Amino acid sequence: MKNPKYLSVLIGMLMLFLGQQADAQVQTARYTSITSNTKAFYEYLPQGYSATSTSKYPMILFLHGMGELGDGSPTNLPKVLRNGPPKLINNGTFPTSFTVNGQTFKFIVISPQFVDWPTSADIDAVITYAINNYNVDPTRVYLTGLSMGGGAVWEYAGNEQNANYPKRLAGIAPICGAAYPSVYRGNIIANNNIPVWAFHNDGDPTAPVFYTNDFVKYINSTIPAPNPLARKTIFAATGHDAWTQAYNPGYRENNMNVYEWMLQYKKGVVTTPSNVPPVANAGADKSITLPANSVAMTGSGTDADGSIASYTWSKVAGPTQYTLSSTTIASPTLSNLVAGTYTFRLTVKDNAGATAADDVNITVNSATTTPPPTGGATRTVKVNLYGGSNAYGDATWNNWNTSGSLNSASFKYTDGTASTISASLNQQSGVSDNGTTITTTMAPKEVVRYASYSTSNRTLTISGLDNSKTYNLEFYASRTGATNNTTRFTIGSVNADVKTDNNTATTASFSALIPVSGKITVSISKLNTYNYLNGLTLTENGTALATTAAASVSTESMQTGLTVYPNPVQDRLLLQVNNELSGQMKVRLFDISGVAQKEFTVAKQAGSSQTYLSIGDLKAGTYTLTVQLGDWTESTKISKL
């Protein structure tokens, strides 16, 4: 009975041992003499490696330092495990795979022990042995070493006696290499375009830092310059040990550790070090109707592996007249527009110099009277702002004494019937009197006479509106005198500027506005010292949005990040929405006459979402895509091919 128990324990221990071996990184001592100067080596094979497989693997050949020299005996060989990749493997901290440019690699790592300082012939023999005995990809042989080993790396890669040696390497990483820098060797490395990443401590007391500095300088000053240029990392440290940090998989520059850096390169293929290009977003297409003549551009740029270094706006197509407040910021204001379709391009450049561009179309419609929509009557509310006892005695107009209250009573329509509509201003500095002699064409002189003015940017809220209807708004702003003031009216992302000095004819107009919770919010801002509001006309279009009317301008634009891809589109459309709203989201497509041609309902969750729609059955043409969720609405134009 004792023996079976003993056997069970033995079996258990063996199974435990084998189980551990299956998971751990296995580095095997091979007591094979490759040259008289190397009697043994450590072999690390990637998980899943099969000698009979046709799969090929990149190889790292690691050259140890002088302190690890040995005769390759079982007693001395473990010295090789003190530093570098063999140490990481032995500790189980060497990554089992690396993903570079979307491709996943696993390394074979060969770490020989040398009896004496290795010659280039020794190194070449090990490379040949490895290629002949393992599934090594001969186009991906990477040579690295530290101190003595680093010096041997420089000597092999820049070998002046055998021109074939440098040609075997896909990249080298010499670390505090103990080799006196040579212009000639530097030229050889450069002429073979061997990718180099060298490391050193700036206060290295053993191998002076100029070894690395000069080697890299000689390589990069070769004519023609190598591709890629040699790079170096000089750590601000005083010891000889630069290898612990250099070999640490967690140490990265440009998002790559030394192993990932190696894998960018393949022998015979000159590869530009990867840089993920930036992504430009010029914002959603916009449409305005004159006299609204300015829009706020909403450009942005992102860079997955760095940062955006610059923004550049340029006009690609469209009328010659326009003004950009800046061509070098992400979101400038575009003003002074005339009727037509503009295309502007936003080009972004990342910190590595890569660029990306995106175009946005700005459609400026001619000032036309919006035809009364079918399905309901058009009604109008006219409002005169004033500040004292001189109300306008016209029954079709409402008088709002803003000096008395910043919240109006409910207005009446021009036909005298009551409405639920009212207005409020959040601020007013005072009311100006333009006098009785003013002559105007935009509105009765009694309306233009008094101007509510402010030295602050402020908000006008029009309430009591019907969410199912669209509205047009026209604002009057005028002040006698030449004081150089311009008032900007903004609804959603659409601006309309009025130069108010002695203004008698220019109004700010918006059309096809969709109320949000029964309200339209208007920002009234000053471009100079004052902003003014003398009166307004609100036209109620009696048409329900869901049936026939399309909004050309969205209201209450939130930070939605609504994007549509692709545009133009043939069939499949990807809508990307990023906001914190949740609930039933309606996506509608209106044709150019305002008729809803398609409608989708989606249960949106808070945060980013992607919605994939098919519109292949629509006729070719321009459509307005409107997204609506609760109080939020946003529109963009799409071109169906």
Next chain:
Amino acid sequence: MKQLKFLSLVALLAFASCKKEAADQLAEVPEVTAPATGASWASSSNWTNDNTLFSTTLTDSKLSSEILSKGLVVLYVKNGASVHSLPATFDNTSWYYQLSNGTITIMAQAKDQSFNKDQQFSYLIFSADELATLESKNISKEAVMNMDFAQASQLK
């Protein structure tokens, strides 16, 4: 007993050897990035409907915010031998879908209540990096959106 011990040890070693071989075979083709998802077809038993709009939701933690902001997911529906890429309209049903964090909601606007829920779905997730790689091979995101299942699967 010695013979028994020896035979057991041989058996163990043989077993261990077989196990390692099997593991090697399983881990073959090591250079290929593992498919992100969607290798198999899944059906849904949690259909709900609002009149003739039917919907079902699948969950997948791989549908991360990163995928939602920069990636792409192409969805396929299989009914019998027919595989359709979505979104699309066929058999009087308009199919579309939405991705949110960790979920994919499939919607089918059917002509009536007789909508056939016995459908299977598969999808492929493309990260921003994968799309960039494809872009470098002149395969646009739009092209991927319009590929059939066999074509898109070959990209993974």
